[in-house]
Amino acid sequence: MAIDRLTGEHSLAFIRSEQLFDYARRNSLWYMAFGIACCAIEGLMSASGPRFDFDRMGVFFRASPRQADVMIVAGTVNKKMAETVALLYDQMPEPKWVVAMGACASTGGPFREYPNVVLGVDKIVPVDVYIPGCPPRPESVQYGFIQLQEKIKQQTEERLAARSHSD
Amino acid sequence: MTDPRDIVSGVGMLSEGTHFVGEPPAGIRRVPTGVDGLSTEHLVINMGPQHPSTHGVLRLLIEVDGEEVVAVEVTLGYLHRGIEKLAEHRRYDQLGTLMDRGDYVSGMHGEQAVALAVERLMEIEIPRKAAWIRTMVAELTRIASHLVWFGTFGLDTGAMGQFLYAMRDREAAVEILEAISGARMMFNYIRPGGVVDDLPAGIDQKILAFCDGFETYLDEHHALLGGNEIFQGRVRGIGVIDRDTALAFALTGPNLRASGLGFDLRRDRPYDAYPELEFDIPVGTTGDSWDRYMVRMEEMRQANRMVRQCIEGMPDGDFKAKVPRVLRPPEGEIYAATESSRGETGVHIVSDGSDTPYRFHYRSGSLHAMQALEEILPGHLLADVVMIVGSTDVMLGEVDR
């Protein structure tokens, strides 16, 4: 930050371009409209509804994985679905993040004993944030997104620090 | 795991032009072969499991000739998570949790079906108040569920506004259900023998206020979406399911009633407090998407009316019967069904006298609606596929179980 000589305000900011990109990224986390099961009603539909309104955080749904930054895995993933989840993850452009929403996506949840169910989506794709609950309330999902933003910020700082250290 | 290419190559069957081999029974239309004699190459389009308007993880393989659908194959199982198998390892009072996650938008109806089945098998009489509370929460759930359908059905046509209004009203209904049961979606409130807890103090006023507001809001919703000419143009005369087809594919609930057969389990197989309530059953005439829309809109109005009657006539007394801590129904079989938002939600329990069911079967309205899709979609334009799937209000959690 720099103080402008004429106005005395913090009007100029000297940051690295990487920090600027990540500032933009973490404030426009567009998620893919991919509701598998019950959590989709809470995490995707109520979330974009008027009460919880994730738009104000820059969290908005996109219909195609090609335009999405975040995949919310909202529901039980079974062996037939696993392949599709991996395929959709591969179709998303970098950088990308995965939120495992609810007990089923985290560990298998109430259906963990059934042999057809995958015990957590982290067996298939790397997960950044786990949200507990069955289903989690939309507030939990909101908190999960705030944590994801923190994580992105922290990762950038760490990366920059590592680079300046090596210079 | 199968290779997805194998699934697509299995579509060869579709190209041969017939989904039905042999002579189809009366009332079943054949898949049309070719359009106006033009020899165009057929194209197979994959829709789903990730598609913004398949209402879950439905996958359709659609064979099109130009823009006209020639054949459709429904691929299911992307949400198969073994409710029937796991129920064999759960105690009877734990079955409600599984049923909640079956039809996750109208959980109360599934719980009610389990409770009715166990009560009929064990010959438990539930107190009058328990029956009335159950009926009231079931109807509130119906409103919440139909509002989800209303919002997403509009999204299928490309409209966005009604989704926001529907979610606003759904939040109000869900808030009441949360105050009663403690959860927004997975209630686990209705148990064999009654309900878990009494109504909280002061909830009557809240519910009456909701009913008053919802009556006017419903008119607004209908004016917003149903009064739209574009919407009407896209649903009127589209996706006609006539009475014979509806019967042949065992459609139930609003989809059956839109086809002109007024069968409603609430009236024809009465359970809980429905015999004591006054309500009308909307019935369609032609069975097109518009009729299904109108039937569901009217059902919301009737549900609202029933919720009001329940609050006004709520009897005093216990909210649960005296039932043993571990339920052990006698040996035997029972089938109990409730009129859910998507049709007949039935539970077929085979009991061997122990504390877990020997066999638990979940009959869902959506699975049967799904079969009818394969029959009714051919002959429509590709753009109408989304509309027709939306109008039947299928819920994939209930289809795959």
Add this chain to the structure above:
Amino acid sequence: MRPDPTAISSLLSSAGVDAEVEGTTLGTVFRVALVDALAALIVLREGGHDFRMLADMLGTDTGDGIEITYHLRSFSRDEEVYVKTSLAYDGELPSVWTAFPSALMPEREIAELLGLTLAGHPNPRRLFTTDGIDPLLRKRVPIRTLEEVRDR
């Protein structure tokens, strides 16, 4: 709602189908042999009782075979009957879709989850699971144990 069992038994026997009548907690149940199942369903549909809807269908692993239950409903007379038949493990289930198209998907489900093969079905492939998965509703197929779940 429960029909007159004698009238229906005589209807079935006039079509050459031997049926045992049982009045259980479930309702009126007719037990027929596997070869007669389709004939029995057609008679119930076409004969005067007008059972037009196959409302539900399920298979049960009884311990010595698979028992199939058909749940039929008549709207004009407001009656419901159940038709039961049984077959051996790994047996062949004749499809009834020509009489009741609503059996198309439930039959596929029963066949894959109970390890049967379908005869006369237009699309006898798996419905829910992928290849190589055991028939999960069989009693011999266990669910995951607590240890397996814990060390996921």
